[in-house]
Amino acid sequence: MTTVSDLSTPALVLDREAFDGNLQRMSTALPGDSLRPHVKAHKCTEIARAQEAVGHRKFCAATPKEIIGLARAGVGSDLLLANETIETRRLADLAALGEIVTVAVDSEATIAAAAAAGITSVLIDVNVGLPRCGCDPGDAGRLADRARSSGLDVRGVMGYEGHVVGLVDVAERAAKCERSMELLLAAHGQVGGDIISAGGTGTFAINTWANEIQAGSYALMDTAYGPLELGFKPALRLVATVISVSPKFAVADCGLKSLGMDHGNPMIEGGEVLFCSDEHTTFRPNTPAVGTPPLTVGDRVLVQPAHIDPTIAYHDRIFVANGPGLGAQVADEWQVDLRGW
Amino acid sequence: MTTVSDLSTPALVLDREAFDGNLQRMSTALPGDSLRPHVKAHKCTEIARAQEAVGHRKFCAATPKEIIGLARAGVGSDLLLANETIETRRLADLAALGEIVTVAVDSEATIAAAAAAGITSVLIDVNVGLPRCGCDPGDAGRLADRARSSGLDVRGVMGYEGHVVGLVDVAERAAKCERSMELLLAAHGQVGGDIISAGGTGTFAINTWANEIQAGSYALMDTAYGPLELGFKPALRLVATVISVSPKFAVADCGLKSLGMDHGNPMIEGGEVLFCSDEHTTFRPNTPAVGTPPLTVGDRVLVQPAHIDPTIAYHDRIFVANGPGLGAQVADEWQVDLRGW
Structure with missing residues (x-):
């Protein structure tokens, strides 16, 4: 699975x-x-x-x-x-x-x-x-x-x-x-x-x-609507891979071509986004909890878009999972079939 | 043609x-x-x-x-x-x-x-x-x-x-x-x-x-590199249609899903961009020169992206014209075939 x-x-x-x-x-x-x-x-x-x-x-x-x-x-x-x-x-x-x-x-x-x-x-x-x-x-x-x-x-x-x-x-x-x-x-x-x-x-x-x-x-939902407390939950995330780790920051393989940026930077689970480039997001990982290994190259991270509409327009499909985490099972794949003009 | x-x-x-x-x-x-x-x-x-x-x-x-x-x-x-x-x-x-x-x-x-x-x-x-x-x-x-x-x-x-x-x-x-x-x-x-x-x-x-x-x-090129005066000319524009005109502003049918926004608003020829929405750009048209008709619904306008890389990633093709203006002839159509991951 x-x-x-x-x-x-x-x-x-x-x-x-x-x-x-x-x-x-x-x-x-x-x-x-x-x-x-x-x-x-x-x-x-x-x-x-x-x-x-x-x-x-x-x-x-x-x-x-x-x-x-x-x-x-x-x-x-x-x-x-x-x-x-x-x-x-x-x-x-x-x-x-x-x-x-x-x-x-x-x-x-x-x-x-x-x-x-x-x-x-x-x-x-x-x-x-x-x-x-x-x-x-x-x-x-x-x-x-x-x-x-x-x-x-x-x-x-x-x-x-x-x-x-x-x-x-x-x-x-x-x-x-x-x-x-x-x-x-x-x-x-x-x-x-x-x-x-x-x-x-x-x-x-x-x-x-x-x-x-x-x-x-x-x-x-997206992070921009978060402060309004409307009762809806974020249901769309971008999964990315950590491709580089330095003492003070790490880099995930998502960026300006996979995230709508007009509402600002995305949020990343387990860290703070510093900036996005075309295919990179540089972020400062949180200090790992005691007993937890530090972030390493190859780890996956979940990113929450600031504005979902222009985010989805960059993608040709959405994977459907049975929960919010990295371990959730992928049950389906839906085409973003209405994009373009 | x-x-x-x-x-x-x-x-x-x-x-x-x-x-x-x-x-x-x-x-x-x-x-x-x-x-x-x-x-x-x-x-x-x-x-x-x-x-x-x-x-x-x-x-x-x-x-x-x-x-x-x-x-x-x-x-x-x-x-x-x-x-x-x-x-x-x-x-x-x-x-x-x-x-x-x-x-x-x-x-x-x-x-x-x-x-x-x-x-x-x-x-x-x-x-x-x-x-x-x-x-x-x-x-x-x-x-x-x-x-x-x-x-x-x-x-x-x-x-x-x-x-x-x-x-x-x-x-x-x-x-x-x-x-x-x-x-x-x-x-x-x-x-x-x-x-x-x-x-x-x-x-x-x-x-x-x-x-x-x-x-x-x-x-x-894009508008972000403009101030560096590197000697290269803007060679990519977005053509859009004016779909609504009010006394103080007009609206073109391009927006956050056709323009990379991380470097800010695009520039529009013949006006000043006020803001972009998903499929709209609201702009203030320049005062028309004497003897020139004012902007009307159906007119075409040229928009220059602030950042070309994430702009192109929204499009599946680029039309190739023999000059910069609205009257230039379209000679070819090139696929943006390397997008996605």
Whole structure:
């Protein structure tokens, strides 16, 4: 039987127990259609399949490729491209999937492109404070009219409070979430439709205004969400091999090409990360406990990514283990089949 | 004819003219065997082939997969794994390629693993100041003896002054490079062999102590090396599409999953990057010149990565264009075939 320690490194390892617990916790809090899991976090059809197995039928994604992959795999019955795209060929590929697909629009240009490509359903994407996509809340009604007169079914609104989801202070997070959702609800009043889609892992428990939450990170978690104490467990680690040991530091064979770095350095179990290079992580090992041998070349170490989404995008597979440690048995191998564009 | 503007986005685009100029400039400064191009920078066999075409026969790499790919493609006649590995299976795969392969070793454990796997040739990797791999300079002679008594051919030493290559002040860079190379030369005195391998793009012109330079970034460049004024031109950009425009900012469809972020934000032509999300870059467009239309949804923009190595590792292909602009013709498509492990 293969254990985590037997894997060629670096390799992503999913702790099935923690992962199942995270899915269970979320589907208890937000059962069925009240959660729209975001597949951008993992880009893995098998993970989406597990999310479907606990009751979620609606999914969202950041790229057409993610939507197309889910549809072809038969995962989900309501797929939202929660992002704008203007490219005719890709929109036509989405339209070919039929009424299962809804796309976000936030401008006359994206509405025209969606209609021209044969897309049937849209959400009006509303800017609720994060300077990114989304129309001005006051313009949402006009765009909805435009979409309907172009033959599109306007199912409602979406608006992502991405500037709020990471705030550590829960009272501040709740207050700012409410302010964002007031904007979204006002826009919804002008737009109509059944759907008010918003939120993320950081606001899943406090965003009571949206009627579906777009959370992705909760399934695997990362160190960046740790301080928010959301009750989800880290379920994805990178196993690496110690390839060099010096008196004051050691080096593991993972680095900038196996770890998303925008949230800073990863954490390493048994030491402190000093810096990452392309294929190396230099770290200071903790002083070994009495009776424990010091770290040596060939030892395996577990590394916890600071940001899982861009970490997973570097890997073509995730190994599924039956626990968190190096001795856990590897039961499966899931392809990261939705990456690229 | 396809132009850069016609590509599905985000897509990496190589400016063939700038790229050829960079290869020419480097092969004039360090012709033939005085340069050992580092393929970790690009992970692309076709780029290595172009480096071979201007006279370089020796290559180095950071992963066994990079070495194996080059060997199978018949590129290079002297391939150095400039990194430690302890994994028996991978070392055996390298050994099966024959005498074309040399690996770096810096400990008794890596020497034993190389010898056991049937590797024939090694370099002693010496720590010259960067806290990463490499033995203590004073231990290099002992390790060389150990390697030779294990039946390995010790071809010399390598030592990477990675803490020096990025220093903007050229006098400081030269002085610290000299100090590092004094350590490497002292180790070489104990080790013997023909090879003294060191350096990178930042020290290619000032490291006169090594007899081969391991440079990689020079071929494509990135914004991080810009301030050093090394004479190489940026030859790799990401083309992206504007998917949303607001009064104060716009959003392009590239982000944390298409750009290595450890050196900070990318630069965008025609604007200033505010922040990157998974699949978005929010930027402030420059005020358009009189008579020029403002930025609109569907426009293409060119983005220059801050760090090319981890940027390329997110992509499966590089489009080759005949110039730097959006109107340049796309002449070829090169696979990033050496990524993964």
